[in-house]
Amino acid sequence: MSDPISSSNIFQTHQKELGLKWVAGEQNRGELTEVDARLSDSSLIGHLNLVRPNYIQVLADTELEYLNNLGKNSLQDTLQRLFDSKPLMVIIADSITPPESLLEFSRQTGTPLITSSESSHKIVDHLHYYLSNQLTEKTVFHGVFMEVFGIGVLLTGPSGVGKSELALELLSRGHRLVADDAPEFRRTAPDAITGNCPSVLTDFIEVRGLGVLNIRAMYGNNAILDHKRLRLIVRLDTEPDSMDEPIERLDHTGRSRRLLEVDIPEVRLPVAPGRDLAVIIEAAVRNHVLYLNGYNAAQDFIERQQDLINQARSS
Structure with a gap:
């Protein structure tokens, strides 16, 4: 069985290549194992998904615009659902400054919130290949x-x-x-x-x-x-x-x-x-x-x- 993968070792391994910066949340929080990946309905990584939450949720302009257009109560409910799913980390692409609402939820739950200088598509492709390779039997x-x-x-x-x-x-x-x-x-x-x-x-x-x-x-x-x-x-x-x-x-x-x-x-x-x-x-x-x-x-x-x-x- 593969060793667990934590948010901190993903960050350290890909920090330079993806231009990652740790914004909020605990650096040693959460682990992903091969068993998790096989038994869960969730996917390893992808753009914001609240129906079948990804282990790593990636947000870019489209996702942040969607959140910004929500009313106050709807925004709170949506973010509550996002963080209740206990993602391994949330990554914001294109060096976009995280909105205060995301920062607050990240601090409250300890969920790692990370920004990247790369596009969301590159982040998803790169980390999906890495995770699939690390977690495969x-x-x-x-x-x-x-x-x-x-x-x-x-x-x-x-x-x-x-x-x-x-x-x-x-x-x-x-x-x-x-x-x-x-x-x-x-x-x-x-x-x-x-x-x-x-x-x-x-x-x-x-x-x-x-x-x-x-x-x-x-x-x-x-x-x-x-x-x-x-x-x-x-x-x-x-x-x-x-x-x-x-x-x-x-x-x-x-x-x-x-x-x-x-x-x-x-x-x-x-x-x-x-x-x-x-x-x-x-x-x-x-x-x-x-x-x-x-x-x-x-x-x-x-x-x-x-x-x-x-x-x-x-x-």
């Missing part, structure tokens, strides 16, 4: 996450099977490392999983017999990638007979593993002396790219055989 999956031929590939398997050694071989062939040992994955779209490296592990890989290696220092900046969409899982196993299913000899394209409610294609490779796994991984990725583009080699082979059988029967 995530998990850590044991393995080595790499980019091979532009495809995000997770190498998995039991401890000691040779994942890190294989990663080094792939790095020497020009591919890139995202994370070793504990890559972190987030669901960034209904059908997309993106992986990145926890900050403490960035640039490092552990290889039995060599210890911890700094890949950036050894291979340069181009050998490291901050994040990548996961497209393929490759499972390595030294004992193929112990697998829960027999190894398919003809077509591997139908197998998948479910990760964060998304099915990710999976290839299982038995590890044995003399097998050049780096070459096989590259072949698996190239074959997967062909499959994504609509070509299935196994199906092509089956159809070719069937054509020959049909020709033999008709002759």
